Each structure stands twice: as structure tokens, then as C-alpha cells.
Amino acid sequence: MAHPTHDVVIVGGGHNGLVAAAYLAKAGRSVILLERDDHLGGAAVSADAFDGVDARLSRYSYLVSLLPKRIIDELGLDLRLARRRYSSYTPNPADASVGLLVDHGDPGATRASFDRIGAGPVGTSPVGTGTDAAAWDAFYRDTAHLAAAIFPTMTEPLPTRSEARRLLGDDSVWEQFIERPIGESIRNRFSHDLVRGVVATDGLIGTFTSTDAATLDANRCLLYHVIGNGTGDWDVPIGGIGAVSGELEKAARDAGAHLVTGAEVISVSPDGEVHYRHRGDAQERSVDSRSVVGRRVLANVAPWVLQGLLGETGPETSVSVSNGSDPNGNDPNGTDPIARPEGAQVKVNLMLTRLPRLRDASVSPEAAFGGTFHINETLSQLEVAYEEATHGTIPAVLPCEIYCHSLTDPSILSPELAASGAHTLTVFALHSPSRWLTEENNDSYRGRLQAAVLASLDSVLAEPIENVLMTDAAGRPCIETKTTLDLEHALAMPGGNIFHGPLSWPFLEDDDPQRTAAERWGVATGHPRIYVCGAGARRGGGVSGIGGHNAAMAVLEGD
Numbered sequence: 001m002a003h004p005t006h007d008v009v010i011v012g013g014g015h016n017g018l019v020a021a022a023y024l025a026k027a028g029r030s031v032i033l034l035e036r037d038d039h040l041g042g043a044a045v046s047a048d049a050f051d052g053v054d055a056r057l058s059r060y061s062y063l064v065s066l067l068p069k070r071i072i073d074e075l076g077l078d079l080r081l082a083r084r085r086y087s088s089y090t091p092n093p094a095d096a097s098v099g100l101l102v103d104h105g106d107p108g109a110t111r112a113s114f115d116r117i118g119a120g121p122v123g124t125s126p127v128g129t130g131t132d133a134a135a136w137d138a139f140y141r142d143t144a145h146l147a148a149a150i151f152p153t154m155t156e157p158l159p160t161r162s163e164a165r166r167l168l169g170d171d172s173v174w175e176q177f178i179e180r181p182i183g184e185s186i187r188n189r190f191s192h193d194l195v196r197g198v199v200a201t202d203g204l205i206g207t208f209t210s211t212d213a214a215t216l217d218a219n220r221c222l223l224y225h226v227i228g229n230g231t232g233d234w235d236v237p238i239g240g241i242g243a244v245s246g247e248l249e250k251a252a253r254d255a256g257a258h259l260v261t262g263a264e265v266i267s268v269s270p271d272g273e274v275h276y277r278h279r280g281d282a283q284e285r286s287v288d289s290r291s292v293v294g295r296r297v298l299a300n301v302a303p304w305v306l307q308g309l310l311g312e313t314g315p316e317t318s319v320s321v322s323n324g325s326d327p328n329g330n331d332p333n334g335t336d337p338i339a340r341p342e343g344a345q346v347k348v349n350l351m352l353t354r355l356p357r358l359r360d361a362s363v364s365p366e367a368a369f370g371g372t373f374h375i376n377e378t379l380s381q382l383e384v385a386y387e388e389a390t391h392g393t394i395p396a397v398l399p400c401e402i403y404c405h406s407l408t409d410p411s412i413l414s415p416e417l418a419a420s421g422a423h424t425l426t427v428f429a430l431h432s433p434s435r436w437l438t439e440e441n442n443d444s445y446r447g448r449l450q451a452a453v454l455a456s457l458d459s460v461l462a463e464p465i466e467n468v469l470m471t472d473a474a475g476r477p478c479i480e481t482k483t484t485l486d487l488e489h490a491l492a493m494p495g496g497n498i499f500h501g502p503l504s505w506p507f508l509e510d511d512d513p514q515r516t517a518a519e520r521w522g523v524a525t526g527h528p529r530i531y532v533c534g535a536g537a538r539r540g541g542g543v544s545g546i547g548g549h550n551a552a553m554a555v556l557e558g559d
């Protein structure tokens with residue numbers, strides 16, 4: 001093995017790589033981080049997306065739930081996360097003049113809203129929703145219980161399945177959320193199709209599945225959406241999501257980590273040698289090949305990408321393993337190559353001159369867009385859309401979630417824009433799998449998916465969204481649509497999968513190996529020197545820093 005140049009080499013400068021760099025440099029390790037892009041933060045960045053429009057949009061990820069307070073405190077991050085008053089608004093697709101508004105600030109109004117959708121002529125429930133209001137409270141009491149038991153373990157060595165079950169101490173909740181497809185519980189506990197859908201979407205964000213699937217992919221996805229910081233609240237990062245990565249970058253630099261941008265890693269060897277191409281600045285236009293050697297190498301890239309960097313993509317190879325299995329929990333024997341991940345969403349950013357009017361006159365646009373605005377996301381619509389997508393067609397009615405950042409945090413707009421009543425809107429549409437897309441058809445799909453998103457949005461508005469679309473300096477509409485393939489190009493997220501691969505349970509199976517620090521922390525690969533430190537680590541998905549924290553702890557424990 002070549003002589004180590006650094007204690008730790010980190011491949012990729014997403015927010016998780018920055019968390020790992022900060023912890024390790026603070027602990028006195030020599031750290032170099034290599035990022036292919038010309039800036040840091042990966043999917044957690046803000047950007048001026050529209051020419052001549054002075055607004056810093058959270059370009060990809062936008063809300064924060066899973067970033068533990070412990071990481072914020074230990075790294076001394078100066079972050080403000082604002083709690084949203086409104087949790088969600090969901091118009092009834094069959095009659096968009098009524099909808100369900102869940103208002104944390106007014107439980108009475110929330111109850112009345114449940115009653116209103118139940119009373120409407122189009123309620124699909126034979127029972128009405130008076131019972132759904134109570135069922136809602138009971139369901140989220142259960143998730144709060146899960147959150148209180150599971151979330152504190154996320155920044156500790158992994159518990160086993162039996163230990164996690166004991167920590168929860170409630171067999172009924174464990175069965176419903178961990179052992180049985182979550183669709184069962186949702187159907188048993190709620191009667192209205194719309195209410196079922198609002199609950200189900202947390203199981204489908206970034207995950208192409210059905211809530212009834214025996215794989216339990218939707219259960220894992222739902223779990224990560226309801227346990228953040230012990231409450232499951234999704235907060236607004238003041239200043240945009242780029243403020244989170246900005247603080248992490250500062251913490252890493254202040255601690256002495258060497259952060260290199262324009263450095264694309266082209267290979268990693270099991271003994272810690274990392275080759276990369278370094279782009280000089282714009283004037284130099286030079287590209288040189290360099291290498292560094294780490295006692296440990298942390299991969300902030302997706303496990304599937306790491307597999308390629310290790311040259312282990314052939315079918316005959318046995319590659320990255322975590323806890324004796326694939327970091328994403330797919331491979332209990334730890335011998336199969338990692339499958340290429342699949343993403344399934346469309347992301348659309350818009351800039352509006354003002355908020356559009358709603359068909360539902362009883363709810364203000366400020367309330368509806370101030371929380372998560374669900375569009376065409378009843379449970380039956382979600383199922384139909386999944387079926388259609390599985391059969392290769394863009395869903396006729398595309399399920400979407402919309403949110404307006406600037407309502408809670410106008411600081412991302414220039415004072416002039418804010419004063420003019422302008423707003424940002426971010427859309428996350430489901431069930432659009434990356435399997436459809438190729439380099440050749442991507443432009444055409446982008447256009448069709450964007451049209452499907454706008455049609456879905458228009459179905460609940462009292463005016464076409466085009467009425468309120470701002471134009472940029474060149475007179476073009478301010479709308480930016482990213483397919484899964486666009487995300488892969490921009491972020492090197494394979495398949496545009498926002499979690500770097502399928503999510504895994506936040507616990508080990510009882511017979512999983514726990515011999516090494518990396519296995520105990522859920523960051524192991526098949527190579528003792530190489531750990532996963534990003535979303536692809538066990539418990540790593542989302543803007544959480546947990547993958548980075550846990551890889552750093554494994555390095556420090558294993559030293």
C-alpha cells in the first residue's frame with residue numbers, strides 16, 4: 001500500500017461529506033474532501049435559478065426534519081429552522097371547492113375541516129370523516145411514540161431489530177409500522193380516500209412503490225418521514241437549504257479540513273488510494289490527474305457509484321457490503337452487486353408574481369401553500385398512478401406536492417421582490433420512474449412531465465398557473481423542471497434516486513455481524529478501509545447529516 005497522505009479522504013462534498021469532514025477535523029484528523037462540482041452541498045444547495053430574478057431558491061431539497069439537534073449543537077451551526085403553522089392542505093380532487101386543511105395553530109379549525117370534507121357530496125367514505133379526525137390524532141400519537149423511541153438511536157451504534165422493538169415497547173405499533181405493509185394500517189384506521197392519501201404520501205416520497213407492497217419499502221420511507229428529531233416536523237431552513245450546507249462548510253473549514261472543488265474522483269482502490277481529475281480555474285482551463293491516499297476513505301457518493309469507482313461493476317463481483325450486507329439492506333448475504341437505484345419523482349421550481357387563487361374559497365392561498373399542498377394524492381389516485389407508471393405511461397393525473405418557501409421565509413427574495421408579492425413554489429411529483437428516461441428522450445419527457453405537473457396543479461386552482469408565472473430577464477417563464485436523469489447529470493445521484501438507493505431499516509437484523517465499528521454504525525462496505533458516509537449509509541437518507549456523523553464516529557471508534 002502507498003504511504004497515506006491523509007488520515008481520511010472524503011469522496012464527494014454533499015452535506016453529509018461536510019458533516020464527516022467537520023467531525024473528523026475537529027477530532028484532529030487530517031482530512032481532504034474531493035467534490036467534482038465547483039461548489040459544495042450536493043442536493044442541499046440554494047441557487048439563483050432564473051436569469052435576472054433575485055431569488056435564492058432551494059434548488060433540490062427544501063425542508064429539514066432529520067438533521068439531529070445534536071449535530072447542530074456539536075458542530076456549532078448557526079441555523080434557524082422555522083416551524084410551519086400549517087401541516088398540509090389537500091383539495092378534494094372530485095370537488096376542489098372543499099379540502100382538508102391541517103392547521104397546527106387551530107385544532108378546532110382542523111376538526112371542522114375534517115368534517116367539511118366528510119360532508120361534501122364527493123366524499124368517498126361511507127362512514128364520513130368525523131372518525132378520521134380522531135384516527136388522525138391516534139395515528140400521529142403512534143408515530144410520535146416511534147419517533148421518541150427510534151430517533152435518539154440514529155446517532156448511536158445500530159440497535160438490533162429485537163432491541164428496537166423492546167425500545168418501542170408497543171407490539172401493536174411495531175406490527176403495523178414495521179412488520180405489515182403500511183397500506184393495511186392506513187386502510188384500517190382511516191375511512192376517507194383523501195385522508196388515507198395524505199397519510200400514505202410520506203411512504204412514497206422518492207420511493208417507487210405501493211403502500212401495499214410486501215417489500216415494505218413504503219414502511220421504511222414513511223418511518224423516516226415521521227421520526228425526525230422526535231416529532232417528525234418538517235421545518236423551513238431560514239435562508240434556504242443552502243444555508244445548512246453553508247454552515248457545514250464553515251464548520252469543516254474552521255476545523256481545518258481541506259475542501260477541494262472541481263475534483264472528480266475517477267477511481268478508489270481498496271487500500272485507500274484515490275485518483276481524481278482536478279479542474280483548474282476558468283482562466284487556467286487545465287485538468288490534471290492527482291492522487292491521495294487515506295488511512296480511511298469515506299464515500300459520500302451513492303454506494304452504486306462507489307462500486308463503479310472501485311471497478312467492481314461486473315456481474316461476477318461481490319462488492320460493497322454494510323453490516324455484512326448491502327448498505328441499503330438489499331443483500332442479506334453481502335455477496336450481490338448493488339443494483340442500479342431508481343428514482344421516481346419530478347422536481348419543478350417556479351417563480352410567481354403572486355400566489356394563485358384556489359377553487360376552495362374557504363382557505364386562503366397563504367394557508368394552503370404555507371404547508372405541504374397535496375394535489376391529486378388520494379390513496380386511490382396514488383394507486384392508479386403507480387399502476388400506470390408501472391406500465392410505462394406518465395400517470396394521466398400526476399400526484400404532486402407543492403410548497404411555498406417564501407411564505408415562511410421571505411429572506412430568500414430581494415426586498416423588492418418580497419414587497420411586490422412574488423413567491424417561490426416548489427413541486428415534487430411522484431410516480432415518474434427513471435426507467436423511462438434515456439439521453440435521447442429526456443428533453444421530450446421533461447416537457448411532457450412538466451405539462452402533467454401544471455395540469456395537475458391547474459385542476460385545483462381557480463385560474464391557470466400560467467397567469468401568475470413570472471418571466472426572467474429574457475422574457476422566458478420562470479419554471480425549471482428536473483427529471484431523474486437531470487438530477488443524475490447535476491448531482492451524480494444514480495437514477496436520480498434522492499436517497500442514493502432504497503432506504504434501509506434503522507436497525508440491524510439480530511444475526512447481522514457487529515464485529516467492526518463500521519458494521520455497528522451502519523457505514524461498512526466490503527473493504528475495511530472504505531466506509532459509506534452519505535445518504536446510502538444505513539439511516540443516511542435525506543438532509544440529516546446522519547450518514548456523515550456515523551461514518552465519522554466509526555472512524556474515530558475504529559482508530
Ligand SMILES: Cc1cc2nc3c(=O)[nH]c(=O)nc-3n(C[C@H](O)[C@H](O)[C@H](O)COP(=O)(O)OP(=O)(O)OC[C@H]3O[C@@H](n4cnc5c(N)ncnc54)[C@H](O)[C@@H]3O)c2cc1C
Nearest residue numbers: 012014015016036042043061062063265492534535542543
Ligand atoms: C429534488 C430533491 C428534493 C429533496 N427534498 C428533500 C427535502 O425536502 N428534505 C430532505 O430531508 N431531503 C430531501 N431530498 C433528499 C436529500 O437532499 C438527499 O438525500 C441528501 O441531500 C443527500 O446528501 P448527501 O450528502 O448524502 O449526498 P449528495 O447531496 O448527493 O452529495 C454527494 C456529492 O458527491 C459528489 N460526487 C458525486 N460523484 C463524485 C465523484 N466521482 N467525485 C467527486 N464528487 C462526486 C456530488 O457532486 C455531490 O456533491 C431531496 C432530494 C432531491 C434530489
